Amino acid sequence: MPTLATENRLPSPDDFYEALIDTHRDLTAEQSGMVNAKLILLLANHIGDMDVLREALSHARKGV
Amino acid sequence: MLSTYGYPKFPYLQTEEQRTGVVRRHPVVVVGAGPVGLTAALDLARQGVPAVVLDEDDTVSVGSRAVCYAKRALEVWDRLGCARRMIDKGVVWNVGRVFHRNDQVYQFDLLPEPDHKIPAFINLQQYYLEEHLVAEARKTGLVDLRWKSRVVSLDQRDGHATLGVETPDGVHTLEADWVIACDGARSPLRKMLGLEFVGQVFQDRFLIADVVMKADFPAERWFWFDAPFHPGQSALLHRQADNVWRIDFQLGRDADPEEAKKPENVVPRLKAMLGADTAFELEWVSVYTFQCRRLERFRHGRVLFAGDSAHQVSPFGARGANSGVPDADNLVWKLKLVMDGVAPDRLLDSYSEERVAAARENLLNSTRSTDFITPKSAVSRLFRDAVLDLAGEHPFARSLVNSGRLSTPTTYAGSALNTPDTGSFAGRMVPGAPATDAPVEENGQPGWLMDRLGGRFVALYHAGADPVPAETAARLDALARGRIPFAWFAVTDRRREARPNELVDVNGRFRERYDATPGSLYLIRPDQHVAGRWRHVDAAALAEALNRAIGR
Missing domain, CATH: 3.40.30.120 (Glutaredoxin)
Structure with missing residues (x-):
């Protein structure tokens, strides 16, 4: 059964992070919220594995 | 005045040119006796080239400025025969720790490989470094250090440069075949040539405090996001020579620098950080902001810009002096070959090409670190805090934590001076890479x-x-x-x-x-x-x- 990968898989984490923040440039808080929601849905569909997604959902909620 | 250091006063001496009024042509004039200018002059001397060094002041760097010197800069100084004393006087460190509030989220070792002559990093006050470089430059007998000598005009024609130099005895003229402009971030020479220095200005203010104390903290780089003793802001701790500790506090955009600098405001911050029982003495306080910008090209005819005059970065990552010293390293051998008629003039264009590529890399890294440390929008801050929150438990998030990507040498991957591989090789020693030790x-x-x-x-x-x-x-x-x-x-x-x-x-x-x-x-x-x-x-x-x- 596949599990959530939490080791780094990004060849250049800094490239990704910059692109992520750039995507939100000049957006209002509401617009940013919408971008984030769509991003999560897109990535969830790409992952396509309910067990992995449940694990990610639970990690994300932890401590909040 | 500092309690651990007395500034030397270098004598201003009238030169023969001033006395006789006869204008002399010098092979190389270096403007600015900071770490980069002194390195260039020393490198020239090692190649047998005499250099005049002009500096508007008559002492070394004042206050707390550059702290961390990386392996590559130390290797350059080692090549010039003067790294040992810096390493002995400085504090050698390899380990960095990053904290979020009270918890350590991340730890790194900068030199995980054994068998290197030079350590990953040392911390040393800039004044010690400069004093040592001045002494080394003097020993060569080829470096003519001229204090209280401020360049007030610069003109290029007929294959040389003419400099107007103001001293306590008035203005006189010098000629130079080549000028190396190491006159700092506010470079007057850059302004004299009317060159644009374009980039990003950051609004966040930071407070520097140097304190003298006997403390048990190990010689490591400690960085806090949302520090428990400085809520909502970052802090950085480094140990320097003589039990002097350098602390950087993020103040935010709206801080009043004059208020923040007052001892009655600084001391409580330090007590909160160091603990009420730790005895310390305040050695230096200043407030700074920073910019990330560079010249489009580092060569302008016979004037070659090196160090902060050519590129200015944020302090996160120790990429200031550590990228200026490799500028001098890259430039001097090329200049010598061109002066000797062995290499064509265009070899000096490759100085600009290679070091502009390095400056781009340094600016990219230091801008990214700045954006992570001082997020510019609510959503940027949210992602930053989410990364920090996940980093304790999930390794991937640690790769995203950016408290400064510490200076590493640039590989001149695209350089026209490289001969592309014909054979196949593994590893990092690609054409353009800095050679590694063994x-x-x-x-x-x-x-x-x-x-x-x-x-x-x-x-x-x-x-x-x-x-x-x-x-x-x-x-x-x-x-x-x-x-x-x-x-x-x-x-x-x-x-x-x-x-x-x-x-x-x-x-x-x-x-x-x-x-x-x-x-x-x-x-x-x-x-x-x-x-x-x-x-x-x-x-x-x-x-x-x-x-x-x-x-x-």
Whole structure:
């Protein structure tokens, strides 16, 4: 059964992070919220594995 | 005044040119006696070139400025014969820790590999570094240090530059074949040439406090996001020489610098951080903001910009002095070959091309660190805090935590001076890469590969367990008799012939780090960067690579 990968898989984490923040440039808080929601849905569909997604959902909620 | 350091006062002396009024032409005038200008002058002296160094002040860097010197800058100074005293006086460190509130989220070791002569980093107050470089420059007898000498005009024509220099005795004129402008972030020379210095201005203010204390903190870099003793803001702790500790506090955008600097505001911050029982003495306080910007090109005719005058970065990552020193390293050998008529003038354009590429890399990294440390929007802050929250438990998030990507040397990957690979090699020693170290034995004496590289081109022929073929040796010897300064070494697995140019790869690090097999050959530039490499020596290809590496 596949599990959530939490080791780094990004060849250049800094490239990704910059692109992520750039995507939100000049957006209002509401617009940013919408971008984030769509991003999560897109990535969830790409992952396509309910067990992995449940694990990610639970990690994300932890401590909040 | 500092309690641990007394500033030297260097004497202003009237020169013969001033007395007689006869204008002299100097081969090289360096403007600015900071770490970069002094390094350039020292490197020129090591190449036998006299240099006049002009500085508007008459002492070393005042206050708390550069702190961290990275391996590559130290290797440059080691090549110039003056790193040992810096390393001995400084605080050597390899480990950094990153905290979020009370918890450590991340820890790194900058030099996980054994068998390097030079450590990953030292911390040393800039004034010690400059004082040492001044002493070294004086010892050469070739560096003419002129204090209280401020450049007030610059003009280029007829193949030279003319400088107006203001001293306590008035303004006089100097001529120079070449000018190296190391006159800092506010470079007057840059303004005299009307050059644009474009980039990003950051609004966040930071407070620097140097304190003297006897503390048990290890010699490591400690960085806090949302520090428990400084809520909502970051803080950085570094240990320097003489039990002086450097602390940087983020103040935010709206802080009043004059208020923030007052001891009644600084001391409570420090007590909160260091604990109420820790005795300390405040040595220095200042507030700074920073900018990330650069010149489009670093060469303008006979004026070559190096260091902060050419590129200014944020302090996160220690990329200021650590990128300025490699500017001097890259420039001086090229200048010498052009001055001697060995290399064409365009070799100096490659200085700009290679060091602009380095500045781009440094600016990219330091801007990214700044954006992570001081998020510019609510959503940027949200992602930052989410990363920090996940980093304690999930390794991937640690890779995203950015408290400063610490200075590493630039590989001149796209440089026209490189000869592209024809053979296939693994590892990091690609054309354009800074050479890496390995322990070697020479004439029965233990030493380091880096000590044999630099100042001239060096070919490293990996002989392995075999003797060097007579024909190969003859061809390499022939190259060593050419006009381009060149030497070669045979790297062997074990001591064989005790030839004077034999380096024994005592524990196989050379073979491993250079992916060398018997017959492999590396060509290393005078600034210790790889120019080309081959699986099997081809004397014609090597000669061509040498020519290419000097812009011919």
